[in-house]
Amino acid sequence: MSLNEHLQEEIFERKRAEKKLVATKTYVESILANSLDLIITIKKDGNIVYTNRHLDYETGYKREDVQGKYIMELIPEHLKEFMLKKLKDLNEGISGIYETQIIKADGTPMDCLISQAPVEGFDEFIIAIKNITERKKMETELLKAQKLESVGILAGGIAHDFNNLLTAIFGNISLAKMYMMEREVYNHLVEIEKASLRAKNMTQQLLTFSKGGAQVKKITSLDELIRDSANFALRGSKVNCDIFISPELWHAEVDEGQISQVINNLIINAQQAMPDGGTIQVQADNVTLGSDNVLALKAGDYIKISVKDHGIGISEENIQKIFDPYFTTKPDGSGFGLSTAYSIVKGHDGHIKVESKPDIGTTLYIYIAASPKRFQLKQKDPAFIKGRGNILVMDDEEMVRFVTGKMLYQLGYEVEFVKNGDEAIKVYKQSKKTGKSFDAVIMDLTVPGGMGGKETINKLLKFDPGIKAVVASGYSNDPVMADYKKYGFSGVVCKPFTLSELGQILHKLFESKAD
Structure with missing residues (x-):
């Protein structure tokens, strides 16, 4: 091969290599340009060399505005020390993936997931930046939701316990009003009852906040x-x-x-x-x-x-x-x-x-x-309705059993008490054998550490399909309270209840039984 031919061959190979280099560059630039992430390259000193077209879309900066700029100018003050350490890692050949923030053109922070690595054969580093602002918002909202759920559970428990206390207060006020002849003292009892009613409304709001279940709807003024x-x-x-x-x-x-x-x-x-x-x-x-x-x-x-x-x-x-x-x-x-x-x-x-x-x-x-x-x-102060019959009261709270018993005695009923579902089933079955059966059962829906009303009524219905049972609970938003008949109950009463409310519920229960 002559010298001239050899030179022509070298020129041809060089042009082919240059063309291949241009094609490779175009190929790489096309990948970078169409990447869903923001891609930048920086020098060892931290100055920005290249950015793809996602810079404007993600941050609002123009490419010419940031090229040659020190990357730390885009970092929030409280994260600069952290990012300087990451730049040092790059200069030591250490790659990595981490979360940080950059400041957008409008001054607002953008949460980022960054992947960084040295570019082999060049004194530059490549940094891929994924915008995770929405993801971080979702994580924050999920955390808030979890906190609210925890608070809601706590609120529901507090409301339930508070309603048990209010049941004792309402009941005793109702009983005291019956025996109070002095008008001024009677009026004070009425004011206490009104204040207790406001407390009842507050516990209802706690129950609503706790997302306690189905709505308990009724005709309302x-x-x-x-x-x-x-x-x-x-x-x-x-x-x-x-x-x-x-x-x-x-x-x-x-x-x-x-x-x-x-x-x-x-x-x-x-x-x-x-x-x-x-x-x-x-x-x-x-x-x-x-x-x-x-x-x-x-x-x-x-x-x-x-x-x-x-x-x-x-x-x-x-x-x-x-x-x-x-x-x-x-x-x-x-x-x-x-x-x-x-x-x-x-x-x-x-x-x-x-x-x-x-x-x-x-x-x-x-x-x-x-x-x-x-x-x-709605009647403002309905009179209590007396009746006759034998009532079984199931409640784990002694003070609730005591005041409910006093109210039932005052209404003309005989009463026996049990603490939980197991005792209720045992006493109810024994009453059938002795011939002194119960005309109705009032059951607390929730018994901590024991059988509550929902499970108890299922077992009692198998023994006595004609049982008349009233479900009572401080969880007035519970689905059982909203649709009590579906669960086998004949009546419902929300704690706290007054003497007149209890009398009306039992009167309605026995009235339907007579029909």
């Missing part, structure tokens, strides 16, 4: 519920409340505790929007919606409740988020109040919406379906 809830929420506050209730406001079939919590949460939200004081306007009206209503509710009659404040208002940016769990603009807020209200209203097949203007105020609207039984008024 929303007029009274709205006034009580609003006044209770603002007690001790410098915010006033004007309440406008439509005459003959329709009744609704609702879970009183849950709807009370909704009103309470909306009032507190309005109060917090007016830190310098002011007036909240609460209004309730009867409305009828057609099938073409924009609320996507079924056509029919509804009660429309509005809670209006004259506070700071809600920005357009945030108004779509106020019902999201954990969303809050308050430094000490949990972001739980309005999301709970939204969940409860939706659970009642209702609707909740918001209207707001910054610096003018906010109005929250609730729509609750009206009940056709709208005019069944």
